[in-house]
Amino acid sequence: MDVSQYLEIFIDETKEHLQTLSEQLMILEQEPKNEESINEIFRAAHSLKGMAGTMGFKRMQHLTHMMENAFSEVRSGNLNVTEDLVDILFQCLDALEAYLDLIMDSADEGTEDNEAIITRLNNFMSGGSNAPAPVAKAEEPKKEEKPEGGSPNTKNIKLADFEIHAINEALEKGLNVYTFTVYVDENCILKAARAFLVFKAIEELGEIIKSNPSVQDIEDEKFDLSFDLFIISGESIDKVKAAIENVSEIKGTESNKISEKISNGVITEEKPKQEEVKETVPATTSNVPEKPKTAQAPANKTSGKPVVNRTVRVDIEKLDVLMNLVSELIIAKNGLVSVSATEGNGENSQSFNEQIEYLERVTTNLHESVMKVRMMPIETVTQKFPKMIRDLSKKLEKQMKLTITGEDTELDRTVIDEIGDPLQHLLRNSADHGLESSELRAERGKDPVGSIVLNAYQDGNNVVIEVGDDGNGIDVEKVRDKALEKGNITPEQAETMTDKEVIDLLFKPSFSTAKKVTDVSGRGVGLDVVKTKIESLGGDIEVKTELGEGSTFIIRLPLTLAIIQALMVEVGNEKYAISLGSIQTIEDVEKTEIKYVHQKEVINLRGSVIPIIRLHEVLDIEKADEEADTLTVVIIKKGDRQAGLLIDRLIGQQEIVIKSLGKYIANSSKLISGATILGDGEVALIIDANTLV
Amino acid sequence: MDNNKTEYNSVQYIVVNLGDEQYGIDIKYVDNIVRLQKITRVPKAQNFFNGVINLRGEIIPVMSVRKRFGLEADIFTDKTRIIVIKPEQQEAIGILVDVVKEVVTLKEDQIEKVYADGNDEKSKFITAVGKSHDNLISLMNINGVLDFQTL
Numbered sequence: 022m023d024v025s026q027y028l029e030i031f032i033d034e035t036k037e038h039l040q041t042l043s044e045q046l047m048i049l050e051q052e053p054k055n056e057e058s059i060n061e062i063f064r065a066a067h068s069l070k071g072m073a074g075t076m077g078f079k080r081m082q083h084l085t086h087m088m089e090n091a092f093s094e095v096r097s098g099n100l101n102v103t104e105d106l107v108d109i110l111f112q113c114l115d116a117l118e119a120y121l122d123l124i125m126d127s128a129d130e131g132t133e134d135n136e137a138i139i140t141r142l143n144n145f146m147s148g149g150s151n152a153p154a155p156v157a158k159a160e161e162p163k164k165e166e167k168p169e170g171g172s173p174n175t176k177n178i179k180l181a182d183f184e185i186h187a188i189n190e191a192l193e194k195g196l197n198v199y200t201f202t203v204y205v206d207e208n209c210i211l212k213a214a215r216a217f218l219v220f221k222a223i224e225e226l227g228e229i230i231k232s233n234p235s236v237q238d239i240e241d242e243k244f245d246l247s248f249d250l251f252i253i254s255g256e257s258i259d260k261v262k263a264a265i266e267n268v269s270e271i272k273g274t275e276s277n278k279i280s281e282k283i284s285n286g287v288i289t290e291e292k293p294k295q296e297e298v299k300e301t302v303p304a305t306t307s308n309v310p311e312k313p314k315t316a317q318a319p320a321n322k323t324s325g326k327p328v329v330n331r332t333v334r335v336d337i338e339k340l341d342v343l344m345n346l347v348s349e350l351i352i353a354k355n356g357l358v359s360v361s362a363t364e365g366n367g368e369n370s371q372s373f374n375e376q377i378e379y380l381e382r383v384t385t386n387l388h389e390s391v392m393k394v395r396m397m398p399i400e401t402v403t404q405k406f407p408k409m410i411r412d413l414s415k416k417l418e419k420q421m422k423l424t425i426t427g428e429d430t431e432l433d434r435t436v437i438d439e440i441g442d443p444l445q446h447l448l449r450n451s452a453d454h455g456l457e458s459s460e461l462r463a464e465r466g467k468d469p470v471g472s473i474v475l476n477a478y479q480d481g482n483n484v485v486i487e488v489g490d491d492g493n494g495i496d497v498e499k500v501r502d503k504a505l506e507k508g509n510i511t512p513e514q515a516e517t518m519t520d521k522e523v524i525d526l527l528f529k530p531s532f533s534t535a536k537k538v539t540d541v542s543g544r545g546v547g548l549d550v551v552k553t554k555i556e557s558l559g560g561d562i563e564v565k566t567e568l569g570e571g572s573t574f575i576i577r578l579p580l581t582l583a584i585i586q587a588l589m590v591e592v593g594n595e596k597y598a599i600s601l602g603s604i605q606t607i608e609d610v611e612k613t614e615i616k617y618v619h620q621k622e623v624i625n626l627r628g629s630v631i632p633i634i635r636l637h638e639v640l641d642i643e644k645a646d647e648e649a650d651t652l653t654v655v656i657i658k659k660g661d662r663q664a665g666l667l668i669d670r671l672i673g674q675q676e677i678v679i680k681s682l683g684k685y686i687a688n689s690s691k692l693i694s695g696a697t698i699l700g701d702g703e704v705a706l707i708i709d710a711n712t713l714v
Numbered sequence: 715m716d717n718n719k720t721e722y723n724s725v726q727y728i729v730v731n732l733g734d735e736q737y738g739i740d741i742k743y744v745d746n747i748v749r750l751q752k753i754t755r756v757p758k759a760q761n762f763f764n765g766v767i768n769l770r771g772e773i774i775p776v777m778s779v780r781k782r783f784g785l786e787a788d789i790f791t792d793k794t795r796i797i798v799i800k801p802e803q804q805e806a807i808g809i810l811v812d813v814v815k816e817v818v819t820l821k822e823d824q825i826e827k828v829y830a831d832g833n834d835e836k837s838k839f840i841t842a843v844g845k846s847h848d849n850l851i852s853l854m855n856i857n858g859v860l861d862f863q864t865l
Contacts, residue, residue: 349771595755640757680773682766683805685862686759693756696766696773704754704768 028128031076033334035121038065038072039114043408046110050411053102063092069117074240078130081120087142088113094146108415109145111408112138184251187230188279191253196227199258201250201265202275209270213242219271222264227254246272337434340395347384347391348584348678352698354384355675359700385676388584396431399477399486402441403428406448410473413452420459420470421452427477432484436558436578440486443551447488447574448473450547455492455572465569467491474573483560483602484580489573495566497523521661524564528552561659561711585679587697589672589705590655593642596705598677598697599666603710605658607671612650624654624665631656634713635667639692659714666713675699679707723822727844729851730797730811732780737811738818738844738851745800747814750790760862764788767796767808774798776808782859783839788812801856809859818851820844825853 042065045058052058066089073081088110094100116135123131188198203219205212216239223229229236231251234244254261258278265274357377361370403425410423432440456462456471463469468491476487497520504510504526510518528548555562559579566572579585579602587598588607608626615622615633622633633654637644654665677697694709727738728747746769753765753776762781766773776796780788788794788810796808824845828837838858844851 352771642757682756682773683775683807685775685777685805685807685860686756686763686766687862692758696754698768698771698773702768703752704766704773706754706756706766 027076028124031072032121032125034072035069035117038069039117039121040404041065042069042114043111044404046107046114047407047411049102050104050107056096059092059096059102063089063096066092078120078124080132080134081117081124081130084113084116084120084135084139087139091142091146100146106145109138109141111412113142114408184231187253188251192280196253196255197258198279199252199254199261200277200279201252201261202247203250203265204247204272204274206270206272207246212244212246213240215268215270216240216244216248218268219265222268223250223252223254223261226256226261226264227252335394337395340391340434343391344395347388351384351388351584351676351678352700354380355698355700356702357700388676392433392580392584393431395434397434397437398429398431399437399440399484400428402437402444403475403477406445406475409445410448410452413449417452418458419452419456421456421473422470423448423473423475425475430477430479430484430486432578433580439554439558440576440578443554443576444475444486444488446547446551447576448475450574451488451490451492451572455490455494457493479580480577484578486576486578487573488576489571491571494568494570494572495524495527495564496568497566500524500526524566527564528562563661585677587675587677587707588655589675589699590636590666590668591670591672592636592640592668593644595640595642596672596699596703597636597640598675598705598707599655599657599710600707601674603657603659605656605663608654608656608665610652610654610665612652615652626656626665629663631663631665633665633667636708637667639713657710657714659711662714664710664714666710677705677707682706724819725825726817726819727851727853728797728817729815729846730795731813731815732783732811733785736815736849736851737779738820738853739797739799740853740856741817743799743801743856744797745806746798748796748798748808750792750794750796750810764810769798769806769808772806774806774808776810779809779811779859799856799860801860804860807860818844818846820846820851 042062045062045065048055049058049062066085070082070085070089073079073085091100091106091110095102095106100106113135116133116138119133120130123129191198203216205215209215220229220236229250229252232239233249238244239248252261258276262274262276265271354377357380361374361377406425407423410421413419414421451473452471456473457465457467459469459471462471472491474487474489476489478485501510501515501518501523504523505512505515509526509529528551552562555576555578560577562574562576564572564574586601588601588604589596589598591597608624610624610626614624616625617623618630622635623630624633625631636642653668653671655668656663656665679695679697681695682693691709691712693706695707696704697707699705726741728741728744730737730739748767748769751767753767755765756763756775759765762778764776764778766775768774778788780786789812791812793813795811795814797811797814798806798808800806825842826845827842828840838861839855840852841855841858842853844853
C-alpha cells in the first residue's frame with residue numbers, strides 16, 4: 022500500500038498527539054488520579070498506534086501499543102501512576118519523538134527497537150499490577166504474540182481470560198459474537214493487504230477481539246490461506262459475512278455464532294479487566310451519543326481524539342503571495358496620498374480626500390488581517406518547554422519550576438519557526454548556570470525550588486519575550502576574570518569596562534562561564550548563537566542581572582517582517598526611512614548645544630549625554646548648504662544605548678513595505694537594511710539604526 | 715535540412731552602444747528595456763552600481779557597464795536606456811547603455827570566439843565577436859559581467 026502521500030499528515034498528527042501526550046503526562050504527574058488525562062492519554066496513544074500501523078512503522082506501533090497497554094491498566098485501576106511510571110512514559114515519548122525525527126528525515130522509522138524501554142514498561146506493569154495483568158498484556162486484541170500452534174479450527178483457539186470476559190460482557194449487553202474463518206484466494210498476491218481490508222471492513226461493523234494467527238503475524242503475511250477471527254458486533258451475521266466477502270480475492274468464509282457464555286473459573290481474578298471494557302462505554306457514548314453501541318467502541322475511539330480548532334492548513338507560500346498583494350495595494354494607496362497632497366485645492370478634493378482616507382483605513386485593516394493569518398501564538402513553541410524543564414530538573418538534580426505567561430502572544434509564522442532553539446537555549450542556560458543547587462538555595466534563604474519564568478507580551482510594534490530565573494545572577498567579576506584568562510580582553514580593557522560591557526562579552530563567540538561542561542549547556546556555543554539568530558530575525562537581546570537575585574534575558578522581536586511604520590527623513594536631497602521602532606524622540610537642538618567629548622560630538626539631552634552621528638558623513642552625502650542654527654536630531658535607541666542622528670528635514674511618518682536590495686549590491690556594513698517604494702514611485706532606502714548605535 | 719540547421723544555430727542579440735563601440739546582449743537574458751528614471755544611490759555599494767530603481771514595484775539594482783568595463787563615466791541623454799537583465803535562476807539587474815540600436819540575428823558562422831586571457835579580469839566580459847553588415851559587435855558574456863566574486 023502506498024502511503025507516502027499521507028506522510029505529511031501523519032507527521033503533523035503525530036506531532037499533535039505527542040504534544041497531547043506530553044501535556045497530559047505532566048498533568049498526570051501532578052494529579053495521578055485525573056481520569057480525564059488518563060483517558061486523553063489512552064486515546065492519543067491509541068490513535069498514534071493506529072496511525073503508525075497504517076503507515077507501516079512497526080516499531081513505533083509496538084511502542085505505542087505498550088504505552089496504550091500501560092494506560093489501559095491505569096484506567097482499570099490495576100496500576101497506580103507513580104513517578105517511575107511517568108518517567109518511563111516520558112522516555113517512551115522521547116523514543117517516539119526520535120522515531121518521528123527519523124521519519125521526517127528519511128520517511129523511515131529506523132532500526133532502534135527501544136527494547137530497553139519496552140522491557141522496563143513490561144516489568145513495571147508486571148510488578149505494579151495484579152498477577153494476571155502481564156499475561157493479559159501480551160494478549161491485547163490487536164497484537165498478541167502468543168505461540169498458537171492450534172489448528173485453524175476456531176473452536177480450538179485458546180482464548181485469554183480477558184477475551185472470554187469481553188465476549189461474555191458483549192453477550193450480556195445483547196450483542197452478537199461471531200467466529201469467522203476467512204479463506205483467501207490461493208492466487209492472491211498480497212495476502213496481508215487483503216487481510217487488512219477485511220479487518221477494516223469488520224471494524225466498521227464491530228470489534229475484532231481475537232485473531233488467529235495474531236494481527237501482527239497476519240500483517241507480516243505469516244499465515245497460510247486462512248485466518249480466524251472473533252468478532253463482536255451489533256450487526257447480523259450475514260451483514261458481517263457480506264462485508265468480509267465483499268473484499269476482493271477473498272474466497273469465502275466459515276462463520277459461527279457464539280450465543281452462550283463461555284464459562285471458566287478464572288473470572289474472579291479478572292474483575293479489573295471487566296471494568297476496562299465497561300469504562301470504554303461512557304467514554305465512547307459521550308463522543309457519539311446517537312450510537313450507544315458497545316461494539317463500536319474501538320472504531321470510535323480512533324476518531325475520538327480531542328476536538329481540534331477549526332482550521333484549514335494553508336501553504337505559507339500562498340500567504341506570502343497574499344502579503345505581497347497587500348504590499349502592492351499599500352504602495353498604490355501611498356501613491357494616491359501623495360497625488361492628493363500635491364494637487365489639493367480643487368473642488369472635488371474634499372470628497373477625494375475622504376475616499377483616500379477610506380482606502381487607507383481598508384488597506385491598513387487588510388494588512389492587519391493578513392498579518393494575523395500569518396500569526397501563531399507563541400504557545401506552539403513554548404508548549405514543549407515544561408517537559409524539557411522537567412527532564413533538566415532530573416538530569417541536573419536541581420529542583421525547579423517553570424512558569425510560562427503570555428503564551429497567547431502572537432508572532433509571525435516565520436519568526437515562530439526560528440525562535441524555538443534560542444528560547445530553549447536560554448531556558449537551559451537558566452536551569453544550568455542560573456539556578457543554584459537546592460542546598461545552596463536553602464542556605465541562602467531562598468525557596469529550594471528554583472523558579473524559571475518565561476513571559477511574552479506585545480509592546481507596540483515589538484514582541485518581547487523574557488526568560489528569567491531567580492538564581493545567582495551573573496557574577497560580573499567572574500566574567501571579567503574569565504575574559505582576561507581567555508584573552509578576550511586586555512587587562513587595561515578589563516579596568517575600564519563597565520559592567521554592561523562585561524556582560525555583553527557573554528554574547529561573544531566561544532565564551533562559556535560554566536565551570537564544568539555539562540551536556541546541558543556550556544559547550545562554548547551558546548549565547549552568541551542565540552544573539553545571531555535573534556538579530557537575523559530583526560530583533561535584539563539584552564540581559565538584566567542582579568548578583569544573588571537572578572538574571573533575565575530580554576528578547577525583542579519585530580511583530581512583522583514585511584511592513585513597518587517608519588519615519589521618513591531627508592538628508593541632502595536623498596530620502597531615507599528609519600524604523601519607528603528604534604526611534605525614541607525627535608529633538609530640535611541649537612547648534613551651540615553640540616559639545617565635544619574626546620573629539621566626538623555629543624549633546625546633553627535632559628541629563629543624558631548622547632553621541633551625535635552626522636548622517637551625511639555616514640551616507641557619503643555632500644553637504645550642500647550652510648548649516649542652520651537649529652538642527653533636527655532623531656534620537657534612536659538600542660537597548661539602553663542612544664544616539665542622535667543629525668538629519669536635514671523631517672518628511673513624516675509612513676507605513677512602508679520593506680523590499681530587499683538583492684544579492685548583487687555589496688552591503689557589508691549592513692547600514693542599509695532594505696529599500697521601499699514611495700508614493701511617487703521613487704525608491705527610498707531604509708537605514709538600520711541598530712548598526713549606528 | 716540545411717535551413718533547419720542554420721535557424722537552430724542562430725542567436726538574436728540586442729545591439730547597444732557604449733561610447734563608440736557596439737555591444738551585443740543575448741536576447742534570452744533581456745527582460746525589459748526601460749527609459750532612464752530616477753536612480754536612488756546606495757551608499758557604500760560597489761563603485762559600478764549607480765543605485766536602485768523601482769520597476770513596477772520591484773527593486774532592481776542598476777549597474778554602469780561603462781564603469782564595470784573601465785570606460786569613461788556615463789553621460790545621460792534622452793537616449794540612455796536601462797536594460798533589465800534576468801539571468802536564469804538569478805535576480806534581475808539593470809544595466810545602463812547609451813543607445814539601444816537594433817536586434818540582429820547572428821548565425822553561428824558570423825560569431826567568432828575570443829579566447830579568454832586568464833590574467834585579465836575584463837576578458838571574461840566579452841567571449842565572442844559577431845560580424846553583421848561590416849560591423850563588429852562585442853558579444854557580452856552576461857554571466858561574466860554579473861560575476862562579482864572575483865572583485
